[in-house]
Amino acid sequence: MGPKKKRRTLPPVKPGIARRHVTKNFSALPGDGICRNGHVLFMYIENERSAAKTIRAVVDRFGFRPTHMQIDTLVTRSIEKFKCLSREVEKQRFDDICREVFRRYVDPPSTVPESESTFPPEPSSTTAPSTVIATSDKRKMDSLCxxxxxxxxxxxxxxxxxxxxxxxxxxxxxxxxxxxxxxxxIGSFKLRGACNVLKNMTKKELERGVYTASMGNFSQGLAWMCKKFKVTCDIFAPENACKKKLEATENLGGKVTKVPYDTWWKIVEEQDGYVKTGTFIHPVCNxxxxxxxxxxxxxxxxxxxxxxxxxxxxxxxxxxxxxxxxxxxxxxxxxxxxxxxxxxxxxxxxxxxxxxxxxxxxxxxxxxxxxxxxxxxxxxxxxxxxxxxxxxxxxxxxxxxxxxxxxxxxxxxxxxxxxxxxxxxxxxxxxxxxxxxxxxxxxxxxxxxxxxxxxxxxxxxx
CATH class of the missing domain: 3.40.50.1100 (Rossmann fold)
Incomplete structure (x- = not known):
């Protein structure tokens, strides 16, 4: 048995060449990178967010990690074009880079010290109370691909x-x-999100019922789908919500509770203390x-x-x-x-x-x-x-x-x-x-x- 053949990694490809052949030889990724035979060639890296998007797509959709050479290419091009990463980051392992990218752009914490990273800082959570929000399941919202x-x-x-x-x-x-x-x-696009979220819930979750806070359109979409799937649906709406939308929601079987606008906004922010049973479906951060x-x-x-x-x-x-x-x-x-x-x-x-x-x-x-x-x-x-x-x-x-x-x-x-x-x-x-x-x-x-x-x-x- 001969010596084990060394696995060859694909070298970086010039952007123009990659673009011309992407539809023929590669599978396109949603993050300025392309994939071939288990390797990622990072192309068209314009800034750190572009890099983050590519890494996220690779990890989520293909289940493998790029070679260190490809990561170096990613980081180096970012440095050359936008000075967005330091040489120290370039020397880190891929795990460290991914962890930093995820922390900043995929699952950002509520407070991020500006001096902690070379990435541009995300906004701090020390804003007015009206801009603070928790997601429906008390977990931070996942990224989307x-x-x-x-x-x-x-x-x-x-x-x-x-x-x-x-x-x-x-x-x-x-x-x-x-x-x-x-x-x-229902006269609105909201039916799409309402339908998809219910179809992603378990049977036990559906049996407990759902509730949301909506100006009217999402409540209609949710009530429509809940009626179809025989799920109880409670709606909190602000007092100035469109009367036509709320009447349509009630006609579909949704139980509407009108509250002052500030109270309604607080429900959207905190989603706590108003309904003890059921799953809160956030109309936005879901x-x-x-x-x-x-x-x-x-x-x-x-x-x-x-x-x-x-x-x-x-x-x-x-x-x-x-x-x-x-x-x-x-x-x-x-x-x-x-x-x-x-x-x-x-x-x-x-x-x-x-x-x-x-x-x-x-x-x-x-x-x-x-x-x-x-x-x-x-x-x-x-x-x-x-x-x-x-x-x-x-x-x-x-x-x-x-x-x-x-x-x-x-x-x-x-x-x-x-x-x-x-x-x-x-x-x-x-x-x-x-x-x-x-x-x-x-x-x-x-x-x-x-x-x-x-x-x-x-x-x-x-």
Whole structure:
């Protein structure tokens, strides 16, 4: 028996060569790396977050570790381009690098000393109480990868239909497309996340029942699926929630309890002391919920593979993060933007501050996305995946909604129209090509819709 043949590791490949052959010889990864024969060739490393995403994808999806040479390539290129890692980190073992990456970007702690690492520090949890949150199962939210969304698509395909993607009709001939989630059975995309989360629960968990805190759309989605699976469902809603949404939730069998807005927000933050039995399903910081919403991104790319930008209404962040994960995993050059309204734009304010922060919140007819704070557990994902936030006025949202109804025969709620308002306000700036606006829902009170069609900004005090 001859000497044991030394295993050859694949050397780094030039980015251009790898890109040309990726579809032919490699399996694409959602993190700027490619895999072949059990090895990872780290390409297109733009910053430390890109490196983290690649490592996470490798460990989760392929169950092996890159060679030290490949890790050195990763670290060295990061140093050369962005000075984001020190030479000390380069000398560490892969386990140490992975541990640091996971600590910062996959499962960040509540407080991170700035001097502890060479990675850029994540925001500290010493913010205002209104931005602190715990996840539904008292564990920190897991990161999300493309495979989770693909599995979610299989889970929900028998319950949720693929919504159409149509071109916007307007006088200026913009290249804008509408993803019509308002046509789902409950009038909202929320059915996707609700369906996926219930299908990921055990029989015993379902028997105990579920509860959530929602402005209305997620409660409808959860109540719809709970009725189908014969699961009890309790809903906490703020007093200013859309009456139409809450009535629809009750008609589906959900038990709705109205509470003051501050109390409702506290339930979203702490999820403790209000319901003693049952499983709390967070409408935002839940991996299965985000994965379910992310299936919209797969459908967009299926219908429009060369999309240049996607604009998503930003409420809690689950929809935008799910879509961005799917889209950027398969088409990294596509931009994904959040759409917010001026009456409460916490994500935009947080981007400016560089950390989760609060903002002034004024109730309006755009009730699905306006808020006074951002959830800190979603912040690392949102700030990493989204390319910015477009803040629009109530006037712009009302005009966009009027355009949708009169020219496109599409009835959207304020949040859904906000994405179109953002695209029209920055036409040509969010993408020089094809832009998709996610019409997240169509559950708007009739009295508000009438005022919009009369050319007015709806007055919620009437």
């Amino acid at each position: 493309l495979q989770d969304i693909v599995e979610a698509q299989n889970n929900i395909k028998s319950e949720v239909f693929k919504s159409p993607l149509v071109k916007l009709n307007d006088d200026n001939l913009h290249t804008i497309y509408l993803k019509l989630e308002n046509l789902q059975p 991996k299965a919920v985000i994965a379910g919403h992310g299936t919209i991104g797969l459908e967009i790319l299926d219908d429009l593979p060369d999309v240049d930008a996607v604009i998503v209404p930003y409420g809690g962040g689950a929809l935008s993060c799910g879509i961005a994960t799917a889209v950027k995993s398969l088409r990294p050059q596509t931009k994904v933007y959040a759409a917010e309204v001026e009456t409460g734009a916490p994500f935009s304010a947080s981007l400016v501050a560089g950390k989760p922060t609060t903002c002034t919140h004024t109730p309006s007819f755009v009730d699905g996305i306006s808020a006074g704070g951002i959830l800190t557990n979603i912040w690392p994902m949102a700030s990493r995946l989204l390319d910015g936030s477009i803040v629009v006025s109530l006037r712009e949202v009302a005009d966009a909604l009027k355009l949708l109804v009169e020219k496109n025969h599409v009835v959207a709620e304020g949040a859904g129209a906000a994405a179109v308002a953002a695209a029209l306000a920055l036409s040509g700036k969010v993408g020089n090509g094809k832009v998709v606006c996610v019409i997240s829902g169509g559950n708007i009170d009739t009295k508000y819709l009438v005022q919009v069609l009369e050319g007015k900004i709806p007055d919620i005090s009437v």
